[in-house]
Amino acid sequence: MTVEIVFALVTGVVLAxxxxxxxxxLVSAFGVPDPVRKDVLVGGALLGAAAGVWRLVRVLRRFDRQRRLGR
Structure with a gap:
């Protein structure tokens, strides 16, 4: 089970x-002004965190489902 937890954490961090x-x-390519730049980066950080948590939960739930089925 430890391997699955580490896999879920690593893939979640990579996705985030x-x-x-x-x-x-996007901010670098389009030369966004400073006030908007901060908002885009905060939004990117929030979306990244949400995607990472989603991946973590998805992997662990899938592992639990397979464990319960005896696979």
Whole structure:
């Protein structure tokens, strides 16, 4: 079970970082003004955190479902 928890954490962090990286890339590519830049980065961080938590829960629930079925 420890392997599944670590897998869920690592993939959640990678997904969160990827979502935040997209926000940073958009801000950098389009030269967004400073007040909007902060909002976009905060939004990217929030979306990244939500995506990471979603991935973590999804992986752990899938593992639990398979464990209950005896697979």
């Amino acid at each position: 970082a990827g979502v935040f990286a997209v926000a940073v890339a």
